[in-house]
Amino acid sequence: MSTLRTLFLSPRVTATGHAFADAARRRGARVETLRDWRVPPQWRAAPAASLYSGPLFADAVARELGLGLLEAPQDWLARLPYELTLRKVEFTTIAQARALRRPAFVKPPNDKSFPARVYRDGSGLPGSDAVDGTEPVLVSDIVTFAAEYRLFVRDGEVRTGSRYATGGDLDVVPLERDARRSEVLAFAERLAGTGLPSAVVVDVGLIESAGWAVVEANAAWASGHYACDADTALDVVLHAARPEGEFGTADRRFLRHTPAVVRD
Template sequence: MPPLPPPPPRTLALSPYVTATGRALAAAARRRGLGCETLREWRAPDGPHGIGSLYAGPRFADAVAGGLGLGLLEAPADWLATLPYELTGRGIEFTTVARARALRRPAFVKPPNDKSFPARVYPDGSGLPGPDAMDDDTPVLVGDVVAFTTEYRLFVRDGAVLTGSRYAVRGALDVVPLEEDGRRDEVLDFAARVLAPGVPPLPSAVVLDVGAVDGRWAVVEANAAWASGHYACDADAALDVVLRAARPVPEVGPRDARFLRPVRHAVR
């Protein structure tokens, strides 16, 4: 009996809104013999498909991931608020949008794992979405207002930084590969502290943003690799993280199961 043909290469799916990062990841996927497909509709394709990973924004991912059978890894919604002060450099509270609306001071408010409203400094809680636009129990992160002097993006797999990029200086876009930044070793040393045993854990594949504030290093936030821009990160290394962060549900191991994004049914 002749040997069975090898299985077809897995395909990386992209949303209809292809970004510079999407194009870079698609090129990296093709270089290693993977397929790449841009999905044109806000639903999974009918019938069998070879899609084994996804790069897309949260709303599109919510619309298609369940039908594709993909598990999407993300940090726990309250992860940033569970970190010790020495890693955040500011007070951060995990609360509800109803409570945040009662704020009478400036604060940085953001949705933990999506873009349901703009993440920014609000003069007070009156500028947050009202109950007609957002359920009162919607979770939010509320942080003290700080000014990061430099910010860096790190693609992490299995607790190791595979690639990184500076992306901002004093709030303005300033993109440089981490290898070319004079503070590379400081960034990696701080990241090792954040990723060390005993610190509230992250998924095995995730994007970690860190920065300098008030003369010390601090965590900016953690992001889902399958939805994060790569800036000047190496696209091949970033793809390694994306392929782990968005993969068929049966391949998600016990350690990562707790980090699976709940299956949502989003509409366009």
């Protein structure tokens, strides 16, 4: 990064948060852990801030930190051509998904408002007492990934990557040590021009007897790094979560809508 930033972390610091904090300190940046879901007055609209946290915490503090947060469009996965997903993916609302009468994989696009998993049918989804019916969801055909990979992407280029699962089980290995590295990178090149922000995390995987497919896209500022190089992944995070005024026209349409927080 050209300007040393203060990296803010949520009160619940994960292993990735610790790795990014260490990487930030190595380059002389400041690291601050926010102790509750509010920003102390001295840090509000900090001139060179960044953030690593989950989406709910980001919504609570991003405005006061003066941050813009890049994320993929909620319907990005559903808009991809079949040859990049190898399954049908529909972007809809949870109210409509509750009418499903078949098994499907259902998830919130960019948040964790309910568990992302295979549901036997729509009756298993959270009810209206738990989740508003207008909540957007992605409904996917069920597929089995033989291997899955996390890629930190900046300006369309994979900067660092990691395998994170084999056969659905956690199996973490740096991408450079994985036998399928060249296949992963070749598939990632096919995602150019699909409508992603300049800094994002993309998960891809190999479907046995079918080929390579996109698993999902994630916000870099909220993604675990697995065995990715922490210093390189941090560069992507710092580009994805930075003062809102730094974003150019091309990226502004990818900024997360963060609500205004009313304090007592």
